[in-house]
Amino acid sequence: xxKIFLSIICxxxxxxxxxxxxxxxVFLEPGEIDAATKLDMPxxxxxxxxxxxxxxxxxxxxNDYLPLAWEICPDFHExxxxxxxxxxxxxxxxxLLGEFPFEIYDSDPLFCLEKSDCMVFTEHIYAMALxxxxxxxxxxxxxxxxxxxEISTTTRNHSSIPLxxxxxxxxxxDITEEIAPELTKPFTFTYNPNRELINDYGLDPGFPxxxxxxxxxxxxxxxQIASRLQNGDYVCVIRGFxxxxxxxxxxGFITKSNDGTVNFLDSAGSGVKETPLLECVEKSxxxxxxxxxxxxxVDKAKKDKSLQKPKRKFLFFKKKAPRxxxxxxxxxxxxxxxxxxxxxxxxEIDGEDAPVVTGPRGLLLNxxxxxxxxxxxx
Numbered sequence: 001x002x003k004i005f006l007s008i009i010c011x012x013x014x015x016x017x018x019x020x021x022x023x024x025x026v027f028l029e030p031g032e033i034d035a036a037t038k039l040d041m042p043x044x045x046x047x048x049x050x051x052x053x054x055x056x057x058x059x060x061x062x063n064d065y066l067p068l069a070w071e072i073c074p075d076f077h078e079x080x081x082x083x084x085x086x087x088x089x090x091x092x093x094x095x096l097l098g099e100f101p102f103e104i105y106d107s108d109p110l111f112c113l114e115k116s117d118c119m120v121f122t123e124h125i126y127a128m129a130l131x132x133x134x135x136x137x138x139x140x141x142x143x144x145x146x147x148x149x150e151i152s153t154t155t156r157n158h159s160s161i162p163l164x165x166x167x168x169x170x171x172x173x174d175i176t177e178e179i180a181p182e183l184t185k186p187f188t189f190t191y192n193p194n195r196e197l198i199n200d201y202g203l204d205p206g207f208p209x210x211x212x213x214x215x216x217x218x219x220x221x222x223x224q225i226a227s228r229l230q231n232g233d234y235v236c237v238i239r240g241f242x243x244x245x246x247x248x249x250x251x252g253f254i255t256k257s258n259d260g261t262v263n264f265l266d267s268a269g270s271g272v273k274e275t276p277l278l279e280c281v282e283k284s285x286x287x288x289x290x291x292x293x294x295x296x297x298v299d300k301a302k303k304d305k306s307l308q309k310p311k312r313k314f315l316f317f318k319k320k321a322p323r324x325x326x327x328x329x330x331x332x333x334x335x336x337x338x339x340x341x342x343x344x345x346x347x348e349i350d351g352e353d354a355p356v357v358t359g360p361r362g363l364l365l366n367x368x369x370x371x372x373x374x375x376x377x378x
Contacts, residue, residue: 035071
């Protein structure tokens with residue numbers, strides 16, 4: 001009997017962490033309780049979804065959370081910020097989406113919740129903020145990522161400017177001149193949409209080269225216009241090696257803190273983070289000075305090889321000197337603002353079946369005329 005008693009004690013100690021584990025209770029705000037109640041969602045489940053980070057969601061959990069977020073944040077711009085902040089800490093991974101299984105030129109998948117790069121992050125957040133369930137989110141994501149919603153490597157919006165912003169004019173508009181007409185600077189560049197397709201995928205669709213004329217707000221002028229920015233504004237970071245060759249090299253969102261601080265929320269090398277915009281400006285100005293000195297050294301080193309690092313010898317092998325490359329500068333920002341009701345504008349383009357999404361040969365993905373047989377509850 002004594003041996004049996006000791007065995008029971010040992011088992012209880014061994015499994016104690018599981019047997020006596022206390023479940024953490026997640027506090028729900030009154031508005032969150034009302035939203036869950038309206039959706040007939042158990043409060044415990046609503047608390048679990050609230051506690052999870054965006055990149056910890058399964059597609060099923062995302063499907064459950066989307067209508068909850070819609071009820072909690074009725075305003076579209078507030079939902080953008082809600083989802084963006086729920087993604088804080090998401091790991092960064094560049095070039096992680098493709099067209100598989102529709103095409104195999106880029107065999108990465110059509111969505112990813114676990115990781116993001118700057119473009120993927122903004123696309124996912126906008127699609128989430130506009131959707132009430134997973135099918136709607138997935139369809140909208142493809143409509144945002146691809147020209148006219150046609151899933152193909154050649155119809156993907158590979159650049160933020162001009163492709164992404166121009167082909168999503170139903171979603172947002174350029175406000176750069178509007179918020180700072182006296183503080184902007186023009187920039188012009190030639191865009192060849194075939195270059196990336198040829199170099200990366202061996203595809204040459206023969207798209208015409210375009211001359212792009214845009215404007216941006218230089219870094220030094222950002223403190224004067226920061227207060228004019230709003231939650232959910234889309235930000236294009238303007239970069240270049242000189243003012244004669246500028247491009248949009250990074251994107252993110254504007255968010256505002258309760259104390260009025262204007263932030264830049266983006267997915268970059270350290271993951272998704274939220275930083276005061278003026279702090280970003282100061283860092284960029286400082287980095288530009290450092291890069292200016294470095295680029296001057298590169299110019300000298302190309303003419304005088306003695307300035308380059310010496311080649312190390314190991315037996316009969318020589319280590320090549322590092323390739324001398326100049327570093328780009330951060331010149332400023334360009335801003336876009338989402339419309340209050342993008343759905344209305346998209347329906348005007350796609351019709352009542354919006355969003356219309358097709359495969360590369362016109363395979364319709366969101367057919368609404370096909371009845372879906374629900375599983376029996378027996």
